[in-house]
Each structure stands twice: as structure tokens, then as C-alpha cells.
Amino acid sequence: MLHLDCFSGIAGNMFLAALLDLGLSRRDLEKDLAGLGVEHGLRVRRVRRGPLSARHLVVQVPKPRAHRHGRSYAEIQRLLRRARLADEIRERALAIFEALGRAEARVHGQPIERVHFHEVGAVDAIVDIVGAAIGLSRLGIQRVTASPVALGHGGTVETEHGRLPLPAPATLELLRGIPTVPAHVDWETVTPTGAAILRTVVDEFCGLPAMTVTSIGHGAGEDRRGPMPNVLRAVLGRSGGRRSDRIVTLETNLDDLVPEHFDYLMERLLEAGALDVSLQHIQMKKNRPGFLVRVLARPSDRIPLAAVLFAESTTAGVRITDSDRILLEREQRSVVTPYGRLGVKLIFDGDGRARVSAEYDDCKRAAKRTGAPLRDVVRAAEKGGRELVE
Numbered sequence: 001m002l003h004l005d006c007f008s009g010i011a012g013n014m015f016l017a018a019l020l021d022l023g024l025s026r027r028d029l030e031k032d033l034a035g036l037g038v039e040h041g042l043r044v045r046r047v048r049r050g051p052l053s054a055r056h057l058v059v060q061v062p063k064p065r066a067h068r069h070g071r072s073y074a075e076i077q078r079l080l081r082r083a084r085l086a087d088e089i090r091e092r093a094l095a096i097f098e099a100l101g102r103a104e105a106r107v108h109g110q111p112i113e114r115v116h117f118h119e120v121g122a123v124d125a126i127v128d129i130v131g132a133a134i135g136l137s138r139l140g141i142q143r144v145t146a147s148p149v150a151l152g153h154g155g156t157v158e159t160e161h162g163r164l165p166l167p168a169p170a171t172l173e174l175l176r177g178i179p180t181v182p183a184h185v186d187w188e189t190v191t192p193t194g195a196a197i198l199r200t201v202v203d204e205f206c207g208l209p210a211m212t213v214t215s216i217g218h219g220a221g222e223d224r225r226g227p228m229p230n231v232l233r234a235v236l237g238r239s240g241g242r243r244s245d246r247i248v249t250l251e252t253n254l255d256d257l258v259p260e261h262f263d264y265l266m267e268r269l270l271e272a273g274a275l276d277v278s279l280q281h282i283q284m285k286k287n288r289p290g291f292l293v294r295v296l297a298r299p300s301d302r303i304p305l306a307a308v309l310f311a312e313s314t315t316a317g318v319r320i321t322d323s324d325r326i327l328l329e330r331e332q333r334s335v336v337t338p339y340g341r342l343g344v345k346l347i348f349d350g351d352g353r354a355r356v357s358a359e360y361d362d363c364k365r366a367a368k369r370t371g372a373p374l375r376d377v378v379r380a381a382e383k384g385g386r387e388l389v390e
Contacts, residue, residue: 001329002139003208004146004198005233009189011221012128015197017057018219018234019135020044032134033127035084040127047220050229054218061123071122073101073115085130091271092133092201100125100196103173125193132197139236140332145209146202148179149195150228155186171195179205185226203298204245211237238329238348247275247325248302252315253282255290262291265312272308273301335384339366339377344385356385 004010004018020026026044033040041060046053071079080094098112105112117125136144155166166188167175174195183189214237221230257265266277276296284290293313297305299322306318331346343359358381367374 001209001211001237002136002141002144003211003235003237004144004202005208005235006147006149006190006198008221008226008228008230008232009150009152009183010194010198010232011191012125012132012193012197013057013059014219014221014232015194015234016128016131016135016219017044017055018217018232019132019139020057021055021217021219022139022215022234022236023217024135024138028138029131029134032085032089032138033131036079036126036130037083038079038123038126040123042127047223049218049220049223049231052218052229052231054220054229054231056220059124059127071117072113073097073104073117074113076117076122076126079126080130083130086137089130089133089137092136093130096129096132096196096200097125099174099199100129100170100192103170103192103196106173107169128193129197132201136201137332138334140334141236142330142332143203144201145204145206146198147207148181148205149175149198150183150189151175151180152183152185152187152189155188168192174199178202183226183228185224187224187226189221189230208235211235213237238331245325245327246299247323248297248299249321249323250295250297250302250305250309251319251321252293252309252313252317253284253290254293254313254315255284255288257291257314261312265293265308268308268312269295269305272304273297274305333385333388335381335388337366337377337380337384339363339370339372339380342366342377342381342384344381344388346385346389354389356382356389358382358385 020029030042039062043058043060045056047056076097077094080090080097083090085093101112101115104115151167153166166186167190168188170192171190174192175190178198213235217234219232219234224230262279269277274295274297278294280292280294282290282292293309295305302320309315309318329348332343333346334341334343342362345357345359347355347357349355358378363374363377363381366372367377
């Protein structure tokens with residue numbers, strides 16, 4: 001579990017620097033970022049912001065070519081889709097960029113396909129956003145909470161579109177529905193990239209939740225004087241037991257969808273944020289054979305997922321019910337085995353014990369690559385997972 005304490009706001013580089021301060025390996029980060037094929041460098045150093053020691057990260061970008069004025073949203077999508085990235089990282093980065101692109105589109109009154117990012121800002125945003133997705137994956141973070149976000153106001157910010165008031169319009173658009181508090185400063189505390197990360201990765205905005213704290217990281221912003229140090233504090237911990245939340249269940253009965261299209265429907269629903277999708281054979285009216293499609297989702301995703309069902313299936317109606325859910329705390333980790341680095345899931349029962357489950361897709365790829373029996377690869381992964389908690 002990761003909690004973000006946004007008492008001085010958030011920017012993309014502050015978030016990534018905080019993850020590095022938490023323990024994200026810079027070597028792993030740079031190795032994964034190399035898969036982008038985008039020329040850049042990272043300058044990471046330890047600084048002081050007020051009384052706090054923090055990491056400060058700057059994305060170093062080569063001077064833009066004279067004929068190159070930027071990247072469109074569509075170009076960035078293509079870049080991310082062809083990049084050498086793990087699927088989980090790619091999909092999270094695409095989701096964050098989509099949030100950013102849609103906010104820019106609303107602010108400027110144009111289709112998302114026409115949104116354009118200037119060259120330096122585009123590379124900055126790409127590295128910050130993909131780096132955020134890499135960090136969450138590498139640290140095995142499954143749940144993110146955040147405090148209300150401190151917003152600066154009364155000042156202005158210079159952009160490619162000219163001088164704009166604070167908070168920047170795209171930032172404010174991204175913060176719709178997210179709790180904010182005054183930062184009592186007249187400079188930009190929340191950037192559009194930082195707001196897009198919050199919008200996409202945070203599961204709940206609240207105070208510090210009950211947890212056993214395992215690591216604390218500080219990501220530094222610019223050196224500015226204010227009532228609080230200009231840092232983002234990230235707290236990593238484990239709740240070690242059960243927690244509850246609310247989910248929605250979307251259901252529809254289908255008797256006329258081509259069965260081979262179910263694979264695509266399930267894929268689209270999962271891409272749109274579904275927690276799980278299942279199909280069940282049923283007998284419908286007039287004794288027609290059919291399928292029950294059941295989608296589990298977060299309450300905030302009910303409308304986008306219903307839209308997918310309407311667009312990609314033959315349904316004319318979707319039933320939605322709210323439910324309480326009780327969860328065991330879980331962590332996604334990776335372990336080194338004779339077959340390579342493999343993912344494992346640790347599920348904690350609340351009494352200090354953990355179940356270990358190997359990530360099937362990782363093990364399947366390793367078995368194919370090495371020629372080893374799948375069961376041996378799974379055993380090696382689960383053995384490494386048990387060693388993490390013993």
C-alpha cells in the first residue's frame with residue numbers, strides 16, 4: 001500500500017523522485033525507460049527542502065530539432081504501444097496520458113486527437129508518466145491512497161499557450177471530484193502531469209490509512225519558500241489484514257453475440273478498468289441458450305464500462321448493483337529464480353501469515369524460453385516468494 005501526502009502538491013518528477021527515495025532501483029528504472037527509445041537523461045540528487053532531506057529528479061532532454069515542434073497525443077500513443085515495456089506498465093502509462101490528453105482537449109475545446117505537447121514537455125511528461133508506472137510495478141504497489149491536494153492560487157504560469165492563471169486550467173480539469181486544500185502560496189504546486197497521475201492511480205483520497213509503515217520517501221519540487229517544505233511525501237506500508245471497499249457489478253444477458261467476439265469484449269472491458277469479467281452459460285426466455293456477462297468494477301468506472309458493453313456487444317440494457325467487498329491485503333513482488341525474474345503475489349491473512357502465488361503469465365513465458373517444465377518454474381517462483389516473508 002502506498003500513501004501520498006500532498007501537503008505541498010505533486011508534480012510528475014516529484015512523484016518519481018519519491019518512489020526512488022522509497023527504494024525503487026535507479027538501475028531498474030533506467031533499464032525499463034530505455035525501452036521507450038526516447039533520448040533523455042536523468043539527473044537525481046539529494047537536496048534539502050526546509051528541514052527535510054529529499055530526492056530531486058530532473059529529466060534532461062536534448063535541444064529540440066529546429067523542424068520538430070512537438071508530439072501529438074496520437075504520436076505519444078503510438079510511441080508507448082511500440083515501446084519495449086511490460087504490458088502492465090504500458091497500460092497504466094497509456095491510461096495516465098489519456099487522462100492528461102482528455103483534460104487538455106476539454107480546456108482547449110478540441111478533439112483529443114488534436115492535442116499537441118511541445119517537444120521538451122512531451123519528453124518530460126513521457127518519462128515522468130512511464131517512470132511512475134514502472135515504479136508502481138517494480139515496488140509491487142497494489143493500492144494507492146492520497147491526502148487532499150494542496151493547491152497554489154493567485155499566481156500565473158507561462159505555457160506554450162501564453163500566460164495562464166493558477167491552478168493551470170488542465171490541472172483544475174484533472175482535479176474534478178478530488179479533494180483539495182489551499183497551499184497558501186502563489187506558485188504552481190500541482191502540475192498537469194502530477195494531477196493526471198493522481199487521477200489515474202489513486203484508489204481513495206483520505207488521511208493516512210491504518211498500516212505498518214515499511215518505508216518513507218520524499219520527492220523534492222523546486223526550491224521555494226512556503227509554509228511547508230516543497231516535497232511530496234510517500235509512505236509505503238502494509239495493512240497486514242482485511243479491508244473493505246465498495247464495488248459495482250454490471251450484468252447483461254446476451255443471446256445473439258458471435259461467441260468468438262467474447263474475447264475482444266472481455267479485453268476491452270479490462271482495458272476500461274474492470275476488476276474482473278466472467279461469462280456464464282444460461283437458458284433465456286423461449287429456452288434460448290445465452291450468456292450472462294458479469295463485470296466487477298470500482299463505482300467510478302460504471303459509466304465507461306457500461307459504454308463498452310453497449311458499443312461492443314448487442315445488449316440494450318445493463319443492470320448495476322452496489323456491493324460491499326472484504327479483501328485480504330496483497331502485494332505484488334518479483335523474485336530472482338534460476339529461470340529469471342518472476343512475479344509473485346503475496347496475500348496476507350491478518351495474522352502475520354502470507355500465501356504465495358506465482359504469476360502464471362511470467363512462469364509460462366519463462367518455461368517457454370528455457371524449456372523447463374512449467375511446474376518447476378512455478379515452484380521456484382513460489383519458493384522465492386516464501387523467502388520474502390520468512
